[in-house]
Amino acid sequence: xxxxxxxxxxxxxxxxxxxxxxxxxxxxxxxxxxxxxxxxxxxxxxxxxxxxxxxxxxxxxxxxxxxxxxxxxxxxxxxxxxxxxxxxxxxxxxxxxxxxxxxxxxxxxxxxxxxxxxxxxxxxxxxxxxxxxxxxxxxxxxxxxxxxxxxxxxxxxxxxxxxxxxxxxxxxxxxxxxxxxxxxxxxxxxxxx
Amino acid sequence: xxxxxxxxxxxxxxxxxxxxxxxxxxxxxxxxxxxxxxxxxxxxxxxxxxxxxxxxxxxxxxxxxxxxxxxxxxxxxxxxxxxxxxxxxxxxxxxxxxxxxxxxxxxxxxxxxxxxxxxxxxxxxxxxxxxxxxxxxxxxxxxxxxxxxxxxxxxxxxxxxxxxxxxxxxxxxxxxxxxxxxxxxxxxxxxxxxxxxxxxxxxxxxxxxxxxxxxxxxxxxxxxxxxxxxxxxxxxxxxxxxxxxxxxxxxxxxxxxxxxxxxxxxxxxxxxxxxxxxxxxxxxxxxxxxxxxxxxxxxxxxxxxxxxxxxxxxxxxxxxxxxxxxxxxxxxxxxxxxxxxxxxxxxxxxxxxxxxxxxxxxxxxxxxxxxxxxxxxxxxxxxxxxxxxxxxxxxxxxxxxxxxxxxxxxxxxxxxxxxxxxxxxxxxxxxxxxxxxxxxxxxxxxxxxxxxxxxxxxxxxxxxxxxxxxxxxxxxxxxxxxxxxxxxxxxxxxxxxxxxxxxxxxxxxxxxxxxxxxxxxxxxxxxxxxxxxxxxxxxxxxxx
Numbered sequence: 001x002x003x004x005x006x007x008x009x010x011x012x013x014x015x016x017x018x019x020x021x022x023x024x025x026x027x028x029x030x031x032x033x034x035x036x037x038x039x040x041x042x043x044x045x046x047x048x049x050x051x052x053x054x055x056x057x058x059x060x061x062x063x064x065x066x067x068x069x070x071x072x073x074x075x076x077x078x079x080x081x082x083x084x085x086x087x088x089x090x091x092x093x094x095x096x097x098x099x100x101x102x103x104x105x106x107x108x109x110x111x112x113x114x115x116x117x118x119x120x121x122x123x124x125x126x127x128x129x130x131x132x133x134x135x136x137x138x139x140x141x142x143x144x145x146x147x148x149x150x151x152x153x154x155x156x157x158x159x160x161x162x163x164x165x166x167x168x169x170x171x172x173x174x175x176x177x178x179x180x181x182x183x184x185x186x187x188x189x190x191x192x193x
Numbered sequence: 194x195x196x197x198x199x200x201x202x203x204x205x206x207x208x209x210x211x212x213x214x215x216x217x218x219x220x221x222x223x224x225x226x227x228x229x230x231x232x233x234x235x236x237x238x239x240x241x242x243x244x245x246x247x248x249x250x251x252x253x254x255x256x257x258x259x260x261x262x263x264x265x266x267x268x269x270x271x272x273x274x275x276x277x278x279x280x281x282x283x284x285x286x287x288x289x290x291x292x293x294x295x296x297x298x299x300x301x302x303x304x305x306x307x308x309x310x311x312x313x314x315x316x317x318x319x320x321x322x323x324x325x326x327x328x329x330x331x332x333x334x335x336x337x338x339x340x341x342x343x344x345x346x347x348x349x350x351x352x353x354x355x356x357x358x359x360x361x362x363x364x365x366x367x368x369x370x371x372x373x374x375x376x377x378x379x380x381x382x383x384x385x386x387x388x389x390x391x392x393x394x395x396x397x398x399x400x401x402x403x404x405x406x407x408x409x410x411x412x413x414x415x416x417x418x419x420x421x422x423x424x425x426x427x428x429x430x431x432x433x434x435x436x437x438x439x440x441x442x443x444x445x446x447x448x449x450x451x452x453x454x455x456x457x458x459x460x461x462x463x464x465x466x467x468x469x470x471x472x473x474x475x476x477x478x479x480x481x482x483x484x485x486x487x488x489x490x491x492x493x494x495x496x497x498x499x500x501x502x503x504x505x506x507x508x509x510x511x512x513x514x515x516x517x518x519x520x521x522x523x524x525x526x527x528x529x530x531x532x533x534x535x536x537x538x539x540x541x542x543x544x545x546x547x548x549x550x551x552x553x554x555x556x557x558x559x560x561x562x563x564x565x566x567x568x569x570x571x572x573x574x575x576x577x578x579x580x581x582x583x584x585x586x587x588x589x590x591x592x593x594x595x596x597x598x599x600x601x602x603x604x605x606x607x608x609x610x611x612x613x614x615x616x617x618x619x620x621x622x623x624x625x626x627x628x629x630x631x632x633x634x635x636x637x638x639x640x641x642x643x644x645x646x647x648x649x650x651x652x653x654x655x656x657x658x659x660x661x662x663x664x665x666x667x668x669x670x671x672x673x674x675x676x677x678x679x680x681x682x683x684x685x686x687x688x689x690x691x692x693x694x695x696x697x698x699x700x701x702x703x704x705x706x707x708x709x710x711x712x713x714x715x716x717x718x719x720x721x722x723x724x725x726x727x728x729x730x731x732x733x734x735x736x737x
Contacts, residue, residue, distance in 0.1 A: 107206065107207060109202045161201075162202075
């Protein structure tokens with residue numbers, strides 16, 4: 001995950017004002033964001049579709065592609081463990097422009113990727129926390145070791161895409177926003193005359 | 194945004210929602226700090242006041258405790274000196290013993306000292322008394338009675354009366370009691386009751402009592418520190434202040450007595466005046482009612498002014514107004530007693546109107562006289578009446594001049610009377626203003642007698658002039674002559690050129706004036722009778 005992010009300011013205000021003068025400019029800016037997000041989404045979908053253990057489309061041979069008929073709570077095929085359905089995982093990866101909660105640093109999202117499926121979420125973040133049990137062993141140690149060996153440590157799905165593409169996306173979106181602001185300024189100057 | 198999903202934010206934007214919330218929070222926090230600081234200040238203020246009050250209480254308690262303790266110590270020391278011949282050193286050791294004992298057994302020194310004094314008096318020995326005090330404490334704890342009761346039982350036993358001790362300590366052998374051997378008896382008593390006081394001292398109640406004793410000891414210590422200050426203060430009061438007060442009272446006692454006497458007399462007189470005033474109202478209820486009518490009349494004026502919109506109605510209203518206001522004003526003038534008839538006449542002149550100046554005036558004067566007579570009758574009542582007493586009291590106060598509070602009361606009464614007169618004047622002024630406003634509004638003039646007389650004279654004069662003018666009006670006689678022949682009856686039958694001779698008596702105009710007038714009249718007549726355009730009269734003789 002990238003530590004430094006670019007915080008864009010005035011997106012909503014610029015677009016609201018620009019809408020009054022040039023709707024095509026607004027559409028142009030939205031197209032940039034949508035394109036960048038769609039690109040990231042496609043990349044994430046590609047990663048999800050590429051997951052395979054060599055025999056099946058599941059990350060590991062023991063990860064069932066369907067829910068167990070008689071699940072055991074102690075095993076990964078148990079009732080609490082979601083089945084790996086590649087289609088479902090892919091469908092769960094979505095782009096969104098919802099703002100969501102405002103963080104403590106007064107920022108919110110202008111574009112993000114979601115990984116909504118349970119199996120996809122486990123695949124995404126498994127091993128990020130290093131919790132250990134009373135014996136000192138990390139819980140699900142073997143699972144995470146295998147997972148990390150095959151698919152690299154967490155994060156493995158959408159975050160991998162974001163970490164890879166964020167700088168490019170931010171730059172492109174920021175550039176588009178600056179253009180939109182410049183366009184708005186142009187219209188405002190014209191109005192003033 | 195999805196709940197429970199992994200969210201990877203790509204594009205981040207600034208949001209002022211958070212900052213708004215933050216500003217709100219900061220404001221709230223600031224308010225919270227303000228509230229906190231206010232509460233803190235208040236709490237500190239309360240705490241400071243409480244501490245102050247507590248300090249005062251501690252100081253007061255300490256001094257009181259020290260005084261009581263000192264008294265108790267002095268009494269014990271005196272008793273020991275008298276009964277046992279104890280020295281100061283022995284007394285000091287006894288005090289130390291008492292102080293220590295009270296903390297061990299939880300019984301205050303103010304109870305221990307009298308018991309010790311009693312036992313010392315009976316035994317004649319301080320050491321024996323101290324030993325028996327321990328026994329008394331055990332007995333009181335054993336029998337759950339106070340130390341004084343136990344001490345009394347022991348002292349009586351020492352004097353040969355064992356009943357009290359037997360009642361308190363039930364287990365004493367009767368044989369031993371009958372033997373009257375004090376040593377054996379007290380050995381048995383000690384055997385039965387030993388350790389009771391110590392055991393009681395370990396109970397929660399007495400441990401708390403010990404704590405209280407410790408606290409009172411501290412207070413006493415503080416009090417002993419404060420006592421010299423109090424003593425110094427008392428000495429100053431006694432030696433410096435009290436003699437001055439005594440001297441001042443000795444010098445001014447007589448004046449004080451007179452002043453108090455005058456004040457009380459003034460108070461009594463004031464009560465008498467108050468009583469007489471209420472009595473005066475009941476005796477002169479007619480006058481009070483008259484006053485009420487005056488006030489009512491003022492309201493009536495307002496109503497008339499509001500509703501009189503046409504001249505006819507206004508005239509009627511003025512008549513009624515003159516009557517009511519005139520009645521009110523004159524009756525008031527006479528009813529005020531001190532007011533002169535001139536003021537009543539002035540009131541009548543103000544209201545005006547011929548009716549009021551004639552019959553109305555007489556009627557009102559009679560009414561006023563009636564009221565005044567009644568007032569005088571009330572004032573000239575018997576000497577035993579309260580009214581008379583009240584007036585006498587007022588006169589008395591006036592004659593006394595500057596002595597006592599009578600002068601002040603008289604002045605107050607005079608001021609009140611002046612204020613009432615001023616208020617009355619103000620009312621009359623307002624009444625006059627209302628009348629003037631009404632007259633101005635409807636373009637009328639207030640008809641005083643003089644104005645009315647002048648107007649009447651003018652009207653009569655004008656009438657006479659008119660009559661005279663009518664009498665002196667010129668008369669016109671016409672004589673027409675057709676074709677040169679006179680008809681004699683004034684009608685002209687034939688056409689032609691009749692001549693008309695006009696004779697005018699006492700003419701007021703020129704000849705031409707009359708000719709023009711006659712010619713105009715004849716032309717009008719001719720037109721009405723259908724004459725054509727050429728049928729008019731023509732002047733045959735030019736005007737001169």
